[in-house]
Amino acid sequence: MEEFKDLAEFALEYARENGRTCDYAEVRLENNNSDILIFINGKMHMGNLPIELTTDAFSRKSGINIRLLVNGGMGMVATNILNKETICDCVDHAYKTAKRSGAQRKSPLKMSEEKAYEVKWQSKYKINPMAVPLEEKITYLQDLISIFSEKHPVNFIHIFVLITEQRDTYFITSEGSKISSHVPRIALIPVIIGVQPGGKNEQSYTTYGTTGGWDEFTSWNIKQKVEDKVKVLGDIILKSKKSPEGEIDIILGPDVAGIISHENCGHPHEADRILGREGAQAGESYLKEHELGYKIGNECVNVFEDPTILGSYGFYLYDDEGVKARRRELIKDGIFNEMLHNRETAAMFNIQSNAAARAVAYDREPLVRMANTYFAPGDLSFEEMVEDVKLGIFMKSFTEWNIDDKRLQSKYVGQEAYLIENGEISNIFVLKPGLEISTPGLFGSIDAQGKEETMEWQGAFCGKSEPGQGCPVWTGGPAVRLRNVRLA
Amino acid sequence: MDKAEKLNEVMERAKKTLERFCTDWAIKGIIRNESQIRFSENKIDINKNWDDVRLNLFLSKKRRTIEMMISDLRPGAIEKTLNDSEKLLDVAQRNSNYKRLPEGPFKYDNEIQNKIFDTKVVGLGEKAVDMVEEATDACISQGANRVAGSFFFGDAQFYLFNSKGLEGNYKRTNLNFRIRAFAKDMYATGEALSCSTHIDKKFDPVGAGKEAGIICKQAIGGKKGKPGVYNLIIYPKVSTELQAPTPAIGLNAYVKKMGLSWLVGKKEGDKIADEKISAWDDGTVEYGLDTSPFDDELVPTQKTVLIDKGVIKQYFTNTSLARKDETSTANAGITMPKPSNTVFSTGDYNLEELMEISEKPTLLVTSTWYTRYQSYAPPGALSSLPKDGMFLVKDKGKILEPVRELRINSDHFHMLENTLALGKNLKQVNTWLSTSGNTIFAPYMLLGDIRMTTGTK
Numbered sequence: 001m002e003e004f005k006d007l008a009e010f011a012l013e014y015a016r017e018n019g020r021t022c023d024y025a026e027v028r029l030e031n032n033n034s035d036i037l038i039f040i041n042g043k044m045h046m047g048n049l050p051i052e053l054t055t056d057a058f059s060r061k062s063g064i065n066i067r068l069l070v071n072g073g074m075g076m077v078a079t080n081i082l083n084k085e086t087i088c089d090c091v092d093h094a095y096k097t098a099k100r101s102g103a104q105r106k107s108p109l110k111m112s113e114e115k116a117y118e119v120k121w122q123s124k125y126k127i128n129p130m131a132v133p134l135e136e137k138i139t140y141l142q143d144l145i146s147i148f149s150e151k152h153p154v155n156f157i158h159i160f161v162l163i164t165e166q167r168d169t170y171f172i173t174s175e176g177s178k179i180s181s182h183v184p185r186i187a188l189i190p191v192i193i194g195v196q197p198g199g200k201n202e203q204s205y206t207t208y209g210t211t212g213g214w215d216e217f218t219s220w221n222i223k224q225k226v227e228d229k230v231k232v233l234g235d236i237i238l239k240s241k242k243s244p245e246g247e248i249d250i251i252l253g254p255d256v257a258g259i260i261s262h263e264n265c266g267h268p269h270e271a272d273r274i275l276g277r278e279g280a281q282a283g284e285s286y287l288k289e290h291e292l293g294y295k296i297g298n299e300c301v302n303v304f305e306d307p308t309i310l311g312s313y314g315f316y317l318y319d320d321e322g323v324k325a326r327r328r329e330l331i332k333d334g335i336f337n338e339m340l341h342n343r344e345t346a347a348m349f350n351i352q353s354n355a356a357a358r359a360v361a362y363d364r365e366p367l368v369r370m371a372n373t374y375f376a377p378g379d380l381s382f383e384e385m386v387e388d389v390k391l392g393i394f395m396k397s398f399t400e401w402n403i404d405d406k407r408l409q410s411k412y413v414g415q416e417a418y419l420i421e422n423g424e425i426s427n428i429f430v431l432k433p434g435l436e437i438s439t440p441g442l443f444g445s446i447d448a449q450g451k452e453e454t455m456e457w458q459g460a461f462c463g464k465s466e467p468g469q470g471c472p473v474w475t476g477g478p479a480v481r482l483r484n485v486r487l488a
Numbered sequence: 489m490d491k492a493e494k495l496n497e498v499m500e501r502a503k504k505t506l507e508r509f510c511t512d513w514a515i516k517g518i519i520r521n522e523s524q525i526r527f528s529e530n531k532i533d534i535n536k537n538w539d540d541v542r543l544n545l546f547l548s549k550k551r552r553t554i555e556m557m558i559s560d561l562r563p564g565a566i567e568k569t570l571n572d573s574e575k576l577l578d579v580a581q582r583n584s585n586y587k588r589l590p591e592g593p594f595k596y597d598n599e600i601q602n603k604i605f606d607t608k609v610v611g612l613g614e615k616a617v618d619m620v621e622e623a624t625d626a627c628i629s630q631g632a633n634r635v636a637g638s639f640f641f642g643d644a645q646f647y648l649f650n651s652k653g654l655e656g657n658y659k660r661t662n663l664n665f666r667i668r669a670f671a672k673d674m675y676a677t678g679e680a681l682s683c684s685t686h687i688d689k690k691f692d693p694v695g696a697g698k699e700a701g702i703i704c705k706q707a708i709g710g711k712k713g714k715p716g717v718y719n720l721i722i723y724p725k726v727s728t729e730l731q732a733p734t735p736a737i738g739l740n741a742y743v744k745k746m747g748l749s750w751l752v753g754k755k756e757g758d759k760i761a762d763e764k765i766s767a768w769d770d771g772t773v774e775y776g777l778d779t780s781p782f783d784d785e786l787v788p789t790q791k792t793v794l795i796d797k798g799v800i801k802q803y804f805t806n807t808s809l810a811r812k813d814e815t816s817t818a819n820a821g822i823t824m825p826k827p828s829n830t831v832f833s834t835g836d837y838n839l840e841e842l843m844e845i846s847e848k849p850t851l852l853v854t855s856t857w858y859t860r861y862q863s864y865a866p867p868g869a870l871s872s873l874p875k876d877g878m879f880l881v882k883d884k885g886k887i888l889e890p891v892r893e894l895r896i897n898s899d900h901f902h903m904l905e906n907t908l909a910l911g912k913n914l915k916q917v918n919t920w921l922s923t924s925g926n927t928i929f930a931p932y933m934l935l936g937d938i939r940m941t942t943g944t945k
Contacts, residue, residue: 031560040746044581047555047823058576060569062560063540074534080559081491081541090539097523097535100614104621105531135579157747157865193747193865203863277528279636280668280679281920283875288674363538402858402895404873406675409893409943411871413862432862434941436895441945466526466638466920486944 030362034165063362072108073101112346125213177322194233209459212311240431249392254456258475268407271345283405297443307371314371375477378449436488450478514650522642609661623697630701632669669704678703707877710890732924742824750868761904771828835910843885
């Protein structure tokens with residue numbers, strides 16, 4: 001990294017030489033390294049997979065991203081050929097294409113006015129997961145997998161993917177920003193499928209992720225969580241009963257509340273979707289038709305976003321446009337309160353960015369992204385939420401889910417789900433209860449959010465952009481109660 | 489020193505290091521110059537370019553294996569990465585799925601190079617902006633109010649050699665244009681695409697623009713559809729979500745071995761689809777975005793029939809997973825197979841005729857996305873969301889009534905077994921975040937008895 005900082009500065013200088021006039025120029029130098037270790041049904045695999053779990057198994061990437069705003073048009077070039085000759089070619093290319101794009105636009109792009117920072121920041125950890133010896137990681141995974149050597153009432157297919165990575169950046173702009181960052185991350189993805197020979201099956205996909213280091217990660221006792229999951233999958237397959245019919249109440253566990261906060265709130269609040277910029281990719285937003293202040297749900301509904309949570313998988317202190325991060329209150333008291341912005345979208349609303357610009361590597365453009373999205377805690381204990389449910393379901397986790405590209409029509413199929421009768425959670429498993437509901441219908445059915453002590457977080461990779469960028473995030477919340485909904 | 493010389497120097501240096509401690513190794517060097525124009529609201533948002541060189545490596549020592557990607561090409565960085573990899577190999581477990589690299593020698597079809605490289609694409613430059621503008625205008629002329637999309641174009645050179653003394657190189661150009669049209673009614677949308685390796689061969693961004701605009705206009709005023717069971721007529725790109733995952737993923741020998749497939753328990757000779765369905769993996773298709781003269785093991789590409797008249801003919805494989813007395817189907821990925829172009833059989837019908845012959849309530853589905861599985865295990869139960877214009881076919885197709893908010897709920901077996909008719913023409917599709925993940929060539933298809941659901945609140 002250090003040896004190429006001069007080259008990054010050269011790129012920024014060169015962009016402003018020889019009569020070139022940039023409205024804005026930025027250079028982002030990055031090292032992106034990752035090691036991915038996989039065990040498939042107990043056998044070690046150090047390579048790519050044909051399903052969407054990994055990209056490059058072991059990768060060492062280093063390169064520069066240059067973005068130039070010229071006459072209201074944006075050009076970007078990414079290269080890993082780090083010499084002056086190539087950098088000059090890249091800047092020339094970015095300048096030329098930006099200018100041509102600007103000529104095509106009737107309304108010029110702008111960047112919002114922001115303070116320029118000179119700062120170094122990093123995530124807080126004791127043990128860098130990239131520095132942990134492979135032997136230790138293998139031992140850790142083998143211990144987890146030993147769960148399957150015991151006899152179980154159903155068969156299991158299992159894949160464990162351990163991703164350790166490190167992103168180091170040096171970011172400079174024509175406005176004087178000079179920001180260095182260092183963030184190692186670790187994530188574990190267990191994919192477990194319980195199969196009854198010739199009968200039912202149930203698949204679980206979980207992500208545990210943190211920027212808090214190997215020490216934080218190993219303190220989570222994930223083995224116990226996996227053991228519990230294995231037992232529950234067997235129980236679901238062998239014991240679950242059909243869902244109740246008619247209108248019922250549903251209590252969503254933090255896993256389900258978290259994914260809903262991300263899909264039904266975080267995504268539609270992304271300003272680039274609202275403005276149409278993701279129209280051909282991740283889609284637009286139903287909020288395109290509404291102004292801030294629009295009533296989305298009941299008054300008790302609060303969904304927030306916060307990149308600055310220490311140890312979180314989506315942690316950062318400055319975004320990839322150099323804006324200082326802060327908490328964003330997307331839905332406040334049931335009202336459309338705030339969007340997620342980068343500098344480009346903020347300028348269109350004539351406001352300041354709230355630091356949602358993220359890129360996952362040097363070869364990707366910074367886009368409006370979530371970090372850690374969650375239902376804010378409410379007033380009720382879990383017991384209080386359950387006690388006045390006459391007939392309902394406690395949906396603790398989910399399996400299949402999807403949502404339309406306007407983020408209006410969503411579906412969540414419960415996995416670990418229990419019947420609630422007369423104010424008590426029974427030990428009856430409900431088979432795949434399907435909640436198929438619109439976003440206003442969902443937020444308009446919520447009447448309670450659990451207390452802070454019931455908050456839990458899950459890791460995830462948020463997919464967006466083209467080429468795709470799997471962005472590390474947390475989703476979370478307390479338990480959330482829906483009243484009078486009908487299962488699909 | 490040009491990029492090819494630089495890459496060659498880096499590859500030779502890597503080779504010397506790998507020869508020191510690997511029993512088998514393979515190096516793939518890639519030089520890429522690719523651009524993307526992203527546009528929305530009828531305007532260009534950003535013009536991107538990637539100018540890069542990278543190495544994909546396969547290392548094996550006593551059947552312990554690693555796959556790596558290196559784009560940090562500083563001599564010291566490569567040495568360090570490779571030295572670290574030696575330590576990784578020493579502590580890794582044996583990979584029981586890896587046996588060997590193929591022995592060769594092989595003869596490659598020189599004609600394939602001409603099928604996948606077009607110098608006009610290399611020199612496209614700012615003309616690409618004109619193409620975006622022309623397609624946008626065409627889309628608006630058909631009734632769209634707003635247009636968004638993406639145009640990828642560029643070229644890549646691939647250089648491969650391995651420890652068996654095999655070597656080869658090729659270059660490929662790509663054109664991938666996708667356009668989405670929006671009406672004033674923001675829920676009325678249409679999407680279309682056009683892909684090729686050659687600018688004058690089956691590449692038609694203006695045609696895609698018109699198609700997207702027409703679908704969008706027809707979708708205006710759509711009402712919430714009624715849940716129930718319908719026949720579906722699906723556009724070729726819908727097959728990347730609903731039909732292609734079986735030949736492109738389910739019939740991967742490695743996926744089968746992992747147990748992560750809805751085809752677990754199925755073997756060659758088993759019937760999994762209607763007899764109208766045949767599908768093959770074909771790395772030799774003219775203008776195919778996943779066409780190449782050879783795969784990552786340097787085995788010559790070929791056409792491999794995977795499903796023959798509804799029956800599993802074979803799983804596609806690399807050398808290591810090929811069964812005794814069989815060879816690779818030219819689908820490496822070194823540690824595991826990977827598909828090239830998935831091609832489906834065709835039938836006798838055009839789109840209008842498919843609408844005429846469908847005997848039950850029928851929906852015309854022009855695109856879908858966000859396909860999610862309840863489980864990869866059999867039967868591969870999934871749901872998928874129609875994204876753009878969806879129409880209730882009335883009066884044998886004379887009337888197309890736009891409908892919305894319906895979700896496809898099915899599984900791969902059901903959809904393959906209930907394929908009632910096929911269109912007569914293939915279209916190349918390679919699209920954003922598709923479930924099959926590769927290039928497919930598919931016709932329109934008529935599927936029977938698909939359950940459609942909708943939100944309850």
